[in-house]
Amino acid sequence: LAKTTQPISMDSYEGQEVNITCSHNNIATNDYITWYQQFPSQGPRFIIQGYKTKVTNEVASLFIPADRKSSTLSLPRVSLSDTAVYYCLVEGSQGNLIFGKGTKLSVKP
């Protein structure tokens, strides 16, 4: 089970790009990297998933270096509504999906 390490909190302002980096030094060959977003009193919501290189969707981009020991979630031009906790998970098909403490992002006007 790969352990992940993220910053506990980050602050940003509206309109800025936010990059949250997650370390997962013990990632296994079969593990995918998945990011979730959680608002208060709601369940985590899937944002993006990748295995290597770069993945982009309508919400975010995920950058994964060649060694896959870290990943960076990039949120372009954040708004107040992006204030949430962001979780990085790594796991393959056989394991459980364990959440760490996540990164609490605060977006200010």
Added chain:
Amino acid sequence: EPEVTQTPSHQVTQMGQEVILRCVPISNHLYFYWYRQILGQKVEFLVSFYNNEISEKSEIFDDQFSVERPDGSNFTLKIRSTKLEDSAMYFCARRTNEKLFFGSGTQLSVL
């Protein structure tokens, strides 16, 4: 992708009582998880359930907890004798392609 539906949204119970939390899949999925989140804390894994059997469970999932899929559709989490520290938000999630899709949760309050 559609999420799962959880009922009830809120449950208040007395300490020592049994509670049953329900998760209704939108379609016929086989892989489910239960998580809980105590106010202000992280999301904690309880149990995973694959093809009508427990796949993995955490240390939190002791003998007071059980899961089943009684009618082949609804997926339930039962707490036999609730304790004050069981007060939390309980989330059901289905797993598809190493992604989790969560329900809106059941807020359990044990008095």
